[in-house]
Amino acid sequence: MFNKEIETMPEKKMKELQLERLKWSVRHAYDNVPFYKKKFDEAGFHPDQLKSLDDMRRIPFLTKQDMRDHYPYGLFAVPLSKVVRVHASSGTTGNATVVGYTKNDIEVFSEVVARSLASYGVTEKDIIQVAYGYGLFTGGLGLHYGSEKLGALTVPISGGNTPRQLMLIKDFGTTVIACTPSYALNIADYIEKNMPDFKIEETRLRIGVFGAEPWTEAMRQEIEKRLKIDAYDIYGLSEVIGPGVSCECSEKSGLHVFEDHFYVEIIDPETGEVLPEGEKGEIVYTSLTKEAFPGIRYRSRDITRLYHDSCKCGRTLVKMEKVTGRSDDMLIIRGVNVFPSQVEAVLMEVPGIEPHYQIIVDRKGSMDDIEVMVEVNEKVFSDEIKVLNNLTKHITDRFRSILGISAKITLVEPQTIPRSEGKAVRVIDRRKLS
Ligand code: DLL
Numbered sequence: 001m002f003n004k005e006i007e008t009m010p011e012k013k014m015k016e017l018q019l020e021r022l023k024w025s026v027r028h029a030y031d032n033v034p035f036y037k038k039k040f041d042e043a044g045f046h047p048d049q050l051k052s053l054d055d056m057r058r059i060p061f062l063t064k065q066d067m068r069d070h071y072p073y074g075l076f077a078v079p080l081s082k083v084v085r086v087h088a089s090s091g092t093t094g095n096a097t098v099v100g101y102t103k104n105d106i107e108v109f110s111e112v113v114a115r116s117l118a119s120y121g122v123t124e125k126d127i128i129q130v131a132y133g134y135g136l137f138t139g140g141l142g143l144h145y146g147s148e149k150l151g152a153l154t155v156p157i158s159g160g161n162t163p164r165q166l167m168l169i170k171d172f173g174t175t176v177i178a179c180t181p182s183y184a185l186n187i188a189d190y191i192e193k194n195m196p197d198f199k200i201e202e203t204r205l206r207i208g209v210f211g212a213e214p215w216t217e218a219m220r221q222e223i224e225k226r227l228k229i230d231a232y233d234i235y236g237l238s239e240v241i242g243p244g245v246s247c248e249c250s251e252k253s254g255l256h257v258f259e260d261h262f263y264v265e266i267i268d269p270e271t272g273e274v275l276p277e278g279e280k281g282e283i284v285y286t287s288l289t290k291e292a293f294p295g296i297r298y299r300s301r302d303i304t305r306l307y308h309d310s311c312k313c314g315r316t317l318v319k320m321e322k323v324t325g326r327s328d329d330m331l332i333i334r335g336v337n338v339f340p341s342q343v344e345a346v347l348m349e350v351p352g353i354e355p356h357y358q359i360i361v362d363r364k365g366s367m368d369d370i371e372v373m374v375e376v377n378e379k380v381f382s383d384e385i386k387v388l389n390n391l392t393k394h395i396t397d398r399f400r401s402i403l404g405i406s407a408k409i410t411l412v413e414p415q416t417i418p419r420s421e422g423k424a425v426r427v428i429d430r431r432k433l434s
Contacts, residue, residue, distance in 0.1 A: 087238050
């Protein structure tokens with residue numbers, strides 16, 4: 001473990017540490033960010049009233065819209081001269097959301113990523129190829145600093161240029177690759193299609209650090225099988241820090257949250273009520289140590305649940321279930337709720353199907369219409385039309401019986417669904433365009 005004292009701290013002691021840090025963080029936000037002062041005052045809350053963790057419930061939420069409304073630096077709590085880095089989300093649907101870091105915030109960011117890497121068994125002897133995008137996105141630089149903090153040899157290749165990724169894996173003796181799970185599959189595909197002589201088992205690659213988008217257990221097995229590695233989940237969001245908010249351990253079941261830096265609650269996304277431990281809902285974050293951009297009760301929209309399970313790895317930190325989707329990614333098809341990850345889970349059970357798909361939602365008259373474009377492998381593609389028709393029928397039936405929706409299934413040729421070098425685009429919702 002990178003920080004054994006923290007990672008194995010008894011729950012009670014951790015709660016005391018959190019309360020102490022929350023008092024600082026909530027006051028820091030109130031004293032230094034006019035937005036928080038106004039919002040807390042309006043809600044009748046003052047930082048002096050924070051006496052127990054339960055008092056957190058009295059504090060109003062922070063939303064992505066609040067961040068957009070204060071673009072770019074309006075929610076920073078320190079002068080810009082103390083800020084040493086910014087990251088930002090793409091902002092395709094409005095102003096970008098900008099987050100800032102002091103030197104100390106970068107230290108914390110590096111520490112939580114180093115802890116994550118160590119929890120997968122990565123050490124200073126490893127060679128880590130960072131194939132997340134470098135730039136305003138937190139993936140590249142986040143993994144980079146964490147890897148250096150751990151003392152591993154860090155290869156800052158960024159995303160894309162698959163032939164070059166493979167060349168470096170071979171020539172540099174890369175042992176760990178960090179990228180989105182969809183890009184990892186893209187790499188596996190590339191080898192199979194274009195480099196039949198490239199033997200992945202003859203490289204030193206052994207671990208994958210995958211996150212930034214939801215991915216199913218079936219997807220994990222597929223990546224592990226094809227790249228001959230152990231695939232681990234890393235989770236995070238720029239508004240909270242970036243990658244390293246939580247990570248899997250040797251058990252590959254649930255992600256430990258670094259609770260000494262992030263206080264987590266689960267709420268009912270409809271009512272905003274805090275739910276008891278174990279129940280599924282939207283995860284809400286409060287930063288405990290961040291200086292430049294404190295986030296107090298940030299509504300992430302990510303759906304998960306929290307639990308303590310005496311993890312075999314020895315960590316006592318609370319666990320969160322793998323995030324399978326965001327409340328704003330949930331599709332409502334003729335009244336039925338469907339997450340893209342559920343579509344993926346159904347598809348991955350069908351032999352002959354590639355893990356590449358795209359969901360297109362449209363509205364015909366007053367009816368929602370869903371079409372799922374599914375890539376088949378070369379072998380199935382060369383089969384007779386009758387076989388293909390049977391496959392289409394089989395998938396259509398599975399969608400109806402498991403998800404309760406009737407979807408139009410369209411089988412497409414190998415390599416026709418656009419590949420991603422970063423986060424995959426799984427859903428095209430044309431209803432939002434009209
Ligand atoms: O994606 C940070 C990151 C970079 C995480 C590299 C892991 C690896 P954002 O671009 O702000 O930050 O997007 C955050 O992506 O709210 C989730 O909806 C989703 N997400 C991130 N990691 C996971 C994961 C980065 N492991 C949003 N599983 C989050 C599922 C994830 N969803």
